[in-house]
Amino acid sequence: MNHYFTFDRINNEKILSFYSRKPIDFGGAALEPEGRKKLIESIEADFGYKFRAVKQCTKQVHGDRVVIVDEQNLNEETGPADGLLTDLKGVALEIHTADCQSVFLYDPVRNVVGNVHSGWKGTVQKIAPKAAQIMIDHYGSRPQDIEIYINPSILQCCFEIEEDVVTQFAGIVDVSKYCRKDRIVDGRQKYFMDTTAVNRDLLAELGIPKENIFLSGVCTMCGHKEYHSYRGDHHVTGRNGSMICLK
């Protein structure tokens, strides 16, 4: 099981979840049907569980569209999207990342799970809080029951951004709380943004208790030997896959 980062709280008789490590690659050969079939089979063997279906977004586009997966659309393409929600048992929700956040949502009372792709663009568009709001509106989830798990992603130590991106964040949060600017390199101001804290606090604003929000604390760029990292691998990289599934 060394090939997976997992949160113990969401790996039990009710629920299966993981964030893959190298050498597992959800890009490359897994983009072809045969390679993908092998990858899913190896995951099923590792976890001793057979999925009813594995649902991914047709294309992740750094947007804020979240798809509710139900019996009607289970076998249809989602179209461009960056988030998935379901209450169907046996249906794994899959997201690909390499530095971006994959955020799991889980309501153990209503039995609903979600997985969203939240890079900086998705974070600025508030995709994770939007997914939580859909859980509340569509599934009747109570905010106090919702649990959030933010998988390994690029953390503030490594997430250097330019002023234009800082400006984007300034549109949604008080950036002074999340942006470090204590480094000047070659006369240029460097900005380091804590995007997991932004997501944590936006989710807490919906009434999700902070003690229900779990951060991996793992930086994919610092850990690029273990995880595919767009920045750490100098832009030529595979994809980490994450899945969450109600059993």
Ligand SMILES: [Zn+2]
């Ligand atoms: Zn780092």
